[in-house]
Amino acid sequence: MSALAIEGLSFAAGDRILVREVSLVLEPGRVLGLVGASGGGKSLTVLAMLGLLPRGLRQVAGRLRHAGRVLDAAGIAALRGGVVGLVQQSPRACFNPILTIGRHFAETLGRGAAPGRAAALLAEVGFGDPAPLLRAYPFQLSGGMLQRVMLALALARDPDFLLADEPTTELDLVAQAAMLDLLERLATRRNLGVLLVTHDLSVVARLAGMVAVMQAGCIVEQGTVAEFFDGPRHPASRALLRQHLALYGEALP
Numbered sequence: 435m436s437a438l439a440i441e442g443l444s445f446a447a448g449d450r451i452l453v454r455e456v457s458l459v460l461e462p463g464r465v466l467g468l469v470g471a472s473g474g475g476k477s478l479t480v481l482a483m484l485g486l487l488p489r490g491l492r493q494v495a496g497r498l499r500h501a502g503r504v505l506d507a508a509g510i511a512a513l514r515g516g517v518v519g520l521v522q523q524s525p526r527a528c529f530n531p532i533l534t535i536g537r538h539f540a541e542t543l544g545r546g547a548a549p550g551r552a553a554a555l556l557a558e559v560g561f562g563d564p565a566p567l568l569r570a571y572p573f574q575l576s577g578g579m580l581q582r583v584m585l586a587l588a589l590a591r592d593p594d595f596l597l598a599d600e601p602t603t604e605l606d607l608v609a610q611a612a613m614l615d616l617l618e619r620l621a622t623r624r625n626l627g628v629l630l631v632t633h634d635l636s637v638v639a640r641l642a643g644m645v646a647v648m649q650a651g652c653i654v655e656q657g658t659v660a661e662f663f664d665g666p667r668h669p670a671s672r673a674l675l676r677q678h679l680a681l682y683g684e685a686l687p
């Protein structure tokens with residue numbers, strides 16, 4: 435397993451460029467935080483890493499590279515088929531309300547899955563007694579539980595990389611802390627390369643080794659988390675850090 439990268443990627447809607455020449459590298463066992471103000475292009479960049487473009491958008495430049503090779507359409511489809519797992523912000527919106535959790539696993543795992551595989555995945559994300567959960571419907575679970583189930587589904591094909599787009603935003607504080615612990619443990623145990631989109635710099639400080647800052651469709655700063663917190667260079671980075679420190683009653687040095 436080696437790096438997954440987007441290189442010089444640009445997307446447009448009509449003639450409006452939404453994401454401009456973005457380059458990011460995910461490496462095994464490393465967490466890259468992607469931060470920035472709302473509307474900056476973070477979610478589109480996550481979709482770009484999966485080769486998925488929302489309808490109406492077109493790629494105008496750039497490429498995806500995995501293990502040193504530039505990916506063609508078949509390579510990108512293979513990424514979605516197993517190399518990369520995705521966890522999104524709104525767990526409830528990602529489940530079909532009329533299917534049990536067990537059916538969601540059956541559809542993701544396919545016919546050849548080993549018996550007990552779904553239960554093992556649920557145990558891996560911290561459910562002590564998975565059997566009743568497999569019979570449950572999404573509405574019977576809390577947001578925090580559903581988010582962990584979504585993570586278990588994202589791990590079903592043993593991905594090398596995990597893309598997590600605001601995975602804690604809709605959770606209460608207790609569930610947020612549990613989700614972060616879990617992500618940290620799984621990334622280490624499975625040696626996952628993680629792209630973690632968040633608006634919360636404490637999440638970055640806690641989990642990420644590297645951070646990239648996005649503003650108006652561009653990466654304006656990228657470096658280690660220590661560099662970012664010690665001396666952010668770009669005004670957008672300084673603004674983010676200032677907001678964060680204000681929450682904690684501190685000033686920017």
Ligand SMILES: Nc1ncnc2c1ncn2[C@@H]1O[C@H](COP(=O)(O)OP(=O)(O)OP(=O)(O)O)[C@@H](O)[C@H]1O
Pocket residue numbers: 447452470471472473474475476477478479488489490491
């Ligand atoms: N399908 C689409 N068609 C046209 N414009 C879009 C589409 N999806 C997103 N955009 C625009 O692209 C820009 C970047 O959106 P994106 O959702 O990636 O930002 P973000 O940084 O993830 O914001 P947030 O933190 O609010 O999720 C925004 O201006 C958004 O309105």
